[in-house]
Amino acid sequence: MLEITTLTHAYAGRTVLALDAWQVAAGEHWLLLGPSGSGKSTLLHIVAGLLRPSGGSVRLAGTDLYALPAGERDRRRGRSVGIVFQRLHLLEALSVLQNLALAQSLAGQPVDRRHLADLLSRLGLSERAAAKPAALSRGEAQRVALARALVNRPQLLLADEPTSSLDDDNADRALDLLTGEAKAVGAALIVATHDARAAARFVRHLTLPKAT
Numbered sequence: 001m002l003e004i005t006t007l008t009h010a011y012a013g014r015t016v017l018a019l020d021a022w023q024v025a026a027g028e029h030w031l032l033l034g035p036s037g038s039g040k041s042t043l044l045h046i047v048a049g050l051l052r053p054s055g056g057s058v059r060l061a062g063t064d065l066y067a068l069p070a071g072e073r074d075r076r077r078g079r080s081v082g083i084v085f086q087r088l089h090l091l092e093a094l095s096v097l098q099n100l101a102l103a104q105s106l107a108g109q110p111v112d113r114r115h116l117a118d119l120l121s122r123l124g125l126s127e128r129a130a131a132k133p134a135a136l137s138r139g140e141a142q143r144v145a146l147a148r149a150l151v152n153r154p155q156l157l158l159a160d161e162p163t164s165s166l167d168d169d170n171a172d173r174a175l176d177l178l179t180g181e182a183k184a185v186g187a188a189l190i191v192a193t194h195d196a197r198a199a200a201r202f203v204r205h206l207t208l209p210k211a212t
């Protein structure tokens, strides 16, 4: 479902990512490893259709992402990719429920109250639906960001350092939720981390070398 060939990326002439080939099949779970600065976040942004690589191609479900016009690429991301960024980017002026509803609208979907209520309940957030992000604990906010990434039932779920600011218990729960929810919607999952606690839970690892 994801097919990468001869991918490279450079910022201001400095190459930070070079990846010959990588394929992720539907429903596979991958851990993306590598030291700080090795290009994990860069790769996730490229895969999400948010950052045009300097070279190479990214095919998502058979379509060359960067051959699409930008608007079409955005729509495709809205429909088929869910992303949990390291900084969660919840909209502070909106409640938890409104943040999720907005993610549905932005993907061109009608707001489906029942689906949103189900999702909140699965992630243990029903009681917090009306709360603003500033009033959430770190673990709750992380679950809201995950709920938002799942709203449109993505084929591909991406998470950047989902456990970085969590204690062991909450890190475990966050990884349980990510893998469990990816399974529930049948999504392929890519988790970028340098957290050794995550490594044992994934069979498939892609390790990026330290940038030179």
Ligand SMILES: Nc1ncnc2c1ncn2[C@@H]1O[C@H](COP(=O)(O)OP(=O)(O)OP(=O)(O)O)[C@@H](O)[C@H]1O
Residues within 6 Å of the ligand: 011, 012, 016, 034, 035, 036, 037, 038, 039, 040, 041, 042, 043, 194, 211
């Ligand atoms: N917008 C940017 N402009 C210039 N250089 C950048 C930009 N974004 C990232 N870089 C550089 O590219 C390299 C790869 O960064 P990236 O954030 O992808 O690494 P990472 O593996 O995610 O690191 P970390 O584990 O610290 O999150 C780093 O050297 C970083 O400084």
Ligand SMILES: [Mg+2]
Residues within 6 Å of the ligand: 040, 041, 042, 160
């Ligand atoms: Mg990063």
